[in-house]
Amino acid sequence: MEKTITELRVERLASGLKDGEFLLVTDLKNVRYLSGYTGTSGIVLLSSAKAYFLTDFRYVEQAKIQCPHLELVVHKPIVWDSVADLLGEAEVLYVEESNLTLASYNQLKSRIKAEIKEAKGPVEKLRMVKSPEEIELISIAARITDEAFMEICGMIKPGVTEMEIARELEFSMKRKGASHTSFDFIVASGPRGALPHGVASDRVIQEGEFVTMDIGAVYQGYHSDMTRTVAVGEVSAELKKIYDIVYKAQMASLEAVAVGKTGAEIDKVARDIIQEHGYGDYFGHSLGHGVGLDIHEGPRVSAASDTVLEENMIITIEPGIYLPDVGGVRIEDLVVVEKTGARRLSLSSKDLIVLS
Ligand SMILES: [Mn+2]
Known part of the structure; x- marks a missing residue:
């Protein structure tokens, strides 16, 4: 046998x-x-x-x-x-x-x-290196997350609380086959967006705010992890500006992912872009991490990580900018490291979604 x-x-x-x-x-x-x-x-x-x-x-x-x-x-x-x-x-x-x-x-x-x-x-x-079966399970968890995100966009509007959004996301994922959520969802609206780990609160969402949602599903023991920031109505020029910078940093670091590079090299790509735009002090966490049976596992994708990326590692790429009292933006994709670079498992749109 x-x-x-x-x-x-x-x-x-x-x-x-x-x-x-x-x-x-x-x-x-x-x-x-x-x-x-x-x-x-x-x-x-x-x-x-x-x-x-x-x-x-x-x-x-x-x-x-x-x-x-x-x-x-x-x-x-x-x-x-x-x-x-x-x-x-x-x-x-x-x-x-x-x-x-x-x-x-x-x-x-x-x-x-x-x-x-x-x-x-x-x-x-x-x-750290996933088997084809593990990649399949994490892909399913990521698909459940994408679908739940798409659904929730129809519900986000002024007057809804962060907690209501978190709860609907959880129901939605479980209806689609998730056994659990990957963690307590982060739904951070308006100034709370400046809290990188602001779990959903009773705060009521207002017109002209960003809402950052860091979410994920568990499917047969395997986790997914994705973050999107959406706008509710027209937001300030400053918020739009930081969205564009984070978007640029996310795309560039995603593009930099390659077999043979270290976590630190990838982290630097995003960090340099955010620094060049003058927001270096507002990106205080590492760029990403491995995901699998645990939501956070190896390899780390941080300035201190000398782990060399190998084919079939699964990592997140999640730069952010957090401005105290103003708001924040984080964009996170889950990706598989392949010979040809990063293959995205998170397929939700990253163009700024404006809901009203
Ligand atoms: Mn993450």
């Missing part, structure tokens, strides 16, 4: 382990990536020769179905007792240092002989 994708991922990680070494995977998204398991209690423990899935009584039947390629262990009341049994005389245990709590670390340490070392994100590294 042909090996499943989860089996191949486990094999790839296991091949990086030496005799006497184990890797403990506790981050639930990483566990899902390696096992296919979608429950809320599960741990993967790997060596070069063994691959265990530890869970409790509640999830035994689910685990049998979802991860037949892993050896199922129904763990003891304290899971670390079972991990200790499986490790035996092993010398090294790699743990996910940004996921394992200090309490868990201490409990583990008191039970095992192996030295505990930082794994430094081996699963996250694999996750």
Whole structure:
């Protein structure tokens, strides 16, 4: 029988382990990536020769179905007792240092002989490059987002609250097959647009304002992420000006995306344009990030990112300008890195949409 994708991922990680070494995977998204398991209690423990899935009584039947390629262990009341049994005389245990709590670390340490070392994100590294199946799921999530955005444009007008827009977007995405929203939607109108992460409030939308919506759907565990800023009626010349600058920066950085370039190089393209126009101080976040089982994952697309872009990475390109007390603009597309450059998964129009 042909090996499943989860089996191949486990094999790839296991091949990086030496005799006497184990890797403990506790981050639930990483566990899902390696096992296919979608429950809320599960741990993967790997060596070069063994691959265990530890869970409790509640999830035994689910685990049998979802991860037949892993050896199922129904763990003891304290899971670390079972991990200790499986490790035996092993010398090294790699743990996910940004996921394992200090309490868990201490409990583990008191039970095992192996030295505990930082794994430094081996699963996250694999996750950065997407399989065709993952690209398909993220594309579906992006399509749901595009369709919901198109629908909501018919509802945005003076008198409607940000919260009403967020709620309708969520209903709309769920009707189209989303299991969840990617995050609490950002719907920031008027001066609130200056808050890069202004989640929807009870504020009533007025004529002459921008509304920035940062939205996304989750489809079979995979996220999408898109931001559009629309105008409600006629907006000021200053708002139009910053829209044009952000648009220009977004298009240019999108154009710059290429296999072999670093996240920092792409970030610089957008940042330079915004700086040249005198708004450098008002673009205070990084240009983008990877998207997958998590809404924010590798690779980072920031001034500090030396990660080299590879084919089939999925990233966002999302420059913005935020003017305190005035308003803000952000335009974000989700894209796949391909040999020929960025292929957009977010297909909603980026020309300024004026609603009234
Ligand atoms: Mn984003």
